[in-house]
Structure formats: C-alpha cells, structure tokens
Amino acid sequence: MRLLALNKPFGTICQFSPHETRASLADWVKVPGVYPAGRLDSDSEGLLLLTDDGTLQARIAEPRHKLVKRYWAQVEGAVDVAALQKLARGVDLGDYVTRPCQATYVDAHGSLWTRTPPIRYRAAIPTTWIELSITEGKNRQVRRMTAAVGFPTLRLVRVGIGALDVFSLGLQPGESIDLRANAPWDGVA
Template sequence: MSTLYLFYKPYQVLSQFSDDKGRTTLADYIKVPNIYPAGRLDYDSEGLLLLTDEGALQARITEPKYKLPKTYWVQVEGQITDEALEKLRKGVELNDGMTRPAKAAHFQAPAWLPERPEAVQPRPGLGTSWIELTLLEGRNRQVRRMTATVGFPTLRLVRYAIGTWTLDFIKVGRYRTTEVHMPVATASVVRKPSTKNPTAKTQTRKKSS
C-alpha cells in the first residue's frame, strides 16, 4: 500500500517545496516530509495536485504510456462556440505538434467552486464562459495554448481530476489522503478508500512565517 496525497493547490502557489524568489510553495501548506508531486500544475492554475513518497506510484501517474486522463474546468474569454469545442475534440495544431483528440463540452461551474483571489478580467463586452476539457497528454501550458488557438483565451484554469481522483470534499489549500494498491501484474492503479478523516490532515492557507 502507498499513501497518496490529494492537494487542492491554490492560485499562485508553486508546485514545488522551495523557491529562491520567495514565492509561495507547497511547503507553506504541506508539512509532511519526503513526499513529492506526481506531475506539475502551473503557478497561475488551481486544483488537484497529487503527491506521494512512492517512486513507482509517481511514475504510474505521470508517465504518458499509462494515459491517465486529466480533467480541467476552464473559464475562457467570450462565449465559446460549438465549432471551437469540436476543434478541441479533434485536436489542434500547436507549435510543438498536433494535440491528441480530447473531450470538450460546455460546462457550468459548480456552486462550491470558490472565487479566485484575483478576479478574472475579460476585455469589455466579451464576458466569459466555462468548458470542461479532458486530456490524455500533458504538454507545457497545453490547455491555455489550445483554447487560445481556437480563439478563446483561458482566463482561469482549475484541474478537477486526475484519473478517478478528484477535488471533491477538499478545501482550497488543504489535502486528504487515500491508500493505493499497485498490483505487480497490471499497469492500472487501484484506489482503496481511505479510513482516515478526509479533513484530518490539513494546513492553513496562510503562509508560514
């Protein structure tokens, strides 16, 4: 069994435990020693970040060959069209090549999703709309580049899920744990329900002094 930490990364927090520029990092929220992120989430993005001390589990989560889907809630500038969504589904040409087919749909942000500390600012008269986008790959700033390519720049980006792990029941800046069993004979990752209080291990949102 391996312990997996599901952390709701706030806006403008680095997905690492140290920074020579004095920016807010994971160390300001997570005090557990010897755990590391399984993947990254941009400084100006929010949402689910997985951490573990188990190298094999980290590889299963991050390596492209396992094709673990990642689901994003994306607030874009303007009212996104069905035509733009269809382009995202089929794949768009970026400067590092064509993207894989994706799932893309109109979306209404849930009531429990908190406001971002720094409000989004669309250009006058354009407004915003939300989409849900699920990818099977993870290039640098891929979601932002994809929506910009189809004419709807990303203003806010929240990663909701990685595989079957989600943000459900996690507050911003806090985490819960779950136990994961990795069978030797299969490449799949099987979740085991945690017997721990989902909010028992938490850190405050304020930066430590």
C-alpha cells in the same frame, strides 16, 4: 507508500523549495518525502497528487499511461460548438498536435471556490466555462489549446485525475488529504 491529494491554490509554485515571491508546496503540505506526480503552473489551481512512490508518480504523470486529467477552463469569449469540436479532435500547437480529448460546456457557478485574486472582469466580453479531459498534460497545454482555437484561458482549475475529483474529496484551496487513510484511491493509476 504515501499518496496525498492537494487542492493547489492559485499562485503556488509546484515545488517544495522556497520562492522569494510566491507560495510553494511546502506552505501547504507538511508531509516529508512526497513529491508532485505531475505539475500545475503557478497560475493554475486545483487537484495535485503527491507521492513518495516513483512508480506511482510515473503512472500518474507520464502521458503513455493515458490517465485522464479533467480541467475546467474559464475562457474569454462565447465558445461555439465548432471550437469545442476542434478541441476534441486535437489542436496543432506548432510544436505538436494534441491528442483527441473530450471537450464540453460546464456550469461552474456554485461549484468552485472564489479565486484570490479574482480574474479580470470586462463587462463587454463574455466568458465561457468548458471542461477538457486530456491524457497528455504537456507544459501549459490546456491554455495553449484554448488560445489556438481563439479563446484564451482566464482561469484554469484541474478538477480530476483518474477516478478522483476535487469536489468528492471536499478539498478547499490549500487543503490536503491522505488518500490511503481517507478515501478510495485505486482509480488513480
């Protein structure tokens, strides 16, 4: 069984097939036969696990297993406690209501790598970094959640899956590591 952790760079699509205008996973991962366990949209970055084991892939990706995924979101505006409480209780997104989650402020300065290209900067509009720990992971869920409470996401980084986090793994954007050979990985599934 193979299990890799990749720090997926911004702009990379979550597939191995070549794309005309974007980088794909094949540009960063040279191990044959592995597939992403879950997805990150091309505008999101951070920790992505890849495996050749279908059972493990399902345990990581499927919401019924309730594996926690942690995201740091830089949002437009000054987030107040009431918005964090709404996020934590669950948000009605129209087509579904999100499960309760953990929502807190986070100080991302000095912890994260510089994104290329950087997010737009507007001097008159503050930004806030928050951490959301969710167990679902539906399509663009975190972005939809923050927008639903009035704070659109400008930058989204998945920093953790289960017991793993991108910081303790020491991964820079585009770097990957074989977890079975180099790090404890039991906490993933």
